[in-house]
Amino acid sequence: MRTEDFIATLAKEGARKPFPRPSKVMFGWILAIFAYFGLLLAFYGFRPDMTEKLTQPVYLVEIIGMVVTAVMAAWAASCLALPDTNQKSWVRFLPFIPLAFLMGMLVYGMFTNSTLTLSECLKLGRYDCIVRIVLYSLLPGGLMFYTIQKAAPVRCCWAETMAGLSVASFGYILLRLIGKSDDPTQLLVWHFLPVFLMMAIGMMIGKLYLGRIWQS
Amino acid sequence: MDYNDERKDKFAQLMHRAQSGDHAAYSELLRSITPLVRGFIYNRIGNGADHDDILQEVLLGIHRASHTYNTDRPFTNWMFAIADHKVKDYLRTHYRKKALKEVDFEKIEDFIAAPVTSEVSPSEVLNELLDKLPEKQRRIVYMMKIDGYTAQEVAKKMDMSVSNVKVTAHRAYKVLIANGQKKEEA
Numbered sequence: 024m025r026t027e028d029f030i031a032t033l034a035k036e037g038a039r040k041p042f043p044r045p046s047k048v049m050f051g052w053i054l055a056i057f058a059y060f061g062l063l064l065a066f067y068g069f070r071p072d073m074t075e076k077l078t079q080p081v082y083l084v085e086i087i088g089m090v091v092t093a094v095m096a097a098w099a100a101s102c103l104a105l106p107d108t109n110q111k112s113w114v115r116f117l118p119f120i121p122l123a124f125l126m127g128m129l130v131y132g133m134f135t136n137s138t139l140t141l142s143e144c145l146k147l148g149r150y151d152c153i154v155r156i157v158l159y160s161l162l163p164g165g166l167m168f169y170t171i172q173k174a175a176p177v178r179c180c181w182a183e184t185m186a187g188l189s190v191a192s193f194g195y196i197l198l199r200l201i202g203k204s205d206d207p208t209q210l211l212v213w214h215f216l217p218v219f220l221m222m223a224i225g226m227m228i229g230k231l232y233l234g235r236i237w238q239s
Numbered sequence: 240m241d242y243n244d245e246r247k248d249k250f251a252q253l254m255h256r257a258q259s260g261d262h263a264a265y266s267e268l269l270r271s272i273t274p275l276v277r278g279f280i281y282n283r284i285g286n287g288a289d290h291d292d293i294l295q296e297v298l299l300g301i302h303r304a305s306h307t308y309n310t311d312r313p314f315t316n317w318m319f320a321i322a323d324h325k326v327k328d329y330l331r332t333h334y335r336k337k338a339l340k341e342v343d344f345e346k347i348e349d350f351i352a353a354p355v356t357s358e359v360s361p362s363e364v365l366n367e368l369l370d371k372l373p374e375k376q377r378r379i380v381y382m383m384k385i386d387g388y389t390a391q392e393v394a395k396k397m398d399m400s401v402s403n404v405k406v407t408a409h410r411a412y413k414v415l416i417a418n419g420q421k422k423e424e425a
Contacts, residue, residue: 034266038257039306175304
């Protein structure tokens with residue numbers, strides 16, 4: 024087909040209605056995730072020692088750090104859903120700042136404050152934590168994937184990695200609000216590493232499915 | 240406001256009107272950006288036969304992503320981001336195809352399959368072509384294509400690595416095809 028005729032065909036079809044701005048998309052996600060995790064929290068209930076935990080600065084810093092990571096990752100995912108993200112390519116690295124800080128905190132705790140050694144912790148086999156984080160993340164992750172694929176990301180892997188990080192971070196927070204385990208080694212192995220697993224799953228989904236948006 | 244700013248502003252306005260359902264504005268926009276996209280493709284991949292195909296691919300990409308443009312961001316950045324993505328996509332596919340392109344032994348069979356009226360038998364043609372190969376290449380082709388050995392078996396017999404056998408065989412097929420073509424032309 025000649026380019027002139029091709030343009031005429033496209034023009035006849037017309038341009039699509041504008042997609043919401045990244046900030047609006049992000050707020051939509053956050054609201055939906057809060058509502059979903061609020062329901063789960065109402066179902067499972069807070070951990071029995073919640074009032075005591077709220078007085079512990081380390082616990083509060085951990086929760087706030089994870090909230091910051093989750094929100095930043097959601098913002099990065101909403102920006103990366105648009106094609107001209109070369110303007111803000113740094114957004115994808117932002118969530119790693121609080122994440123690295125939290126990881127450092129847990130590693131420090133593992134060497135100074137843990138009652139379990141790494142091998143003892145691995146022997147515990149708390150696979151249920153991994154399964155729960157993944158299951159909690161599925162619904163909000165699906166919502167994020169649906170929104171991203173409605174847009175036009177050119178950095179498909181990054182967009183979905185950020186979505187995976189965001190929902191897994193919220194899953195981590197939920198688990199910390201309802202679960203009783205506080206040992207840093209256990210948190211690092213059975214709570215924190217699944218966050219990276221979710222990021223990897225997100226990246227693979229992005230690579231496999233989001234690239235198809237552009238294929239003719 | 241210089242010419243470039245004026246032009247960018249014009250693109251943004253046209254897109255804004257197009258998103259509100261103005262088909263004429265959309266047509267004007269696509270026509271106006273075509274030379275820019277063409278120039279971008281030319282700069283990235285030079286002059287080639289696929290130029291118009293890539294141009295149409297980019298325009299299609301812009302059309303499909305038209306909802307993601309927001310008028311408070313620069314239009315050309317948005318447009319070139321899509322163009323860049325589509326050109327990279329094209330180059331990726333192009334080089335993948337090029338890398339996968341292997342010498343097909345059936346091509347060699349085409350040269351040796353002489354017409355029934357010919358006085359020369361296919362085996363004679365093949366022998367003639369094989370004789371022109373260096374000793375090592377000839378032995379490998381014989382073992383793999385006539386005696387039916389696998390690359391692993393040849394590697395073991397000739398005390399070579401499997402990848403080396405495959406590379407040598409590949410080179411031999413190329414030489415056979417080139418010689419076959421020369422012979423056919425003559």
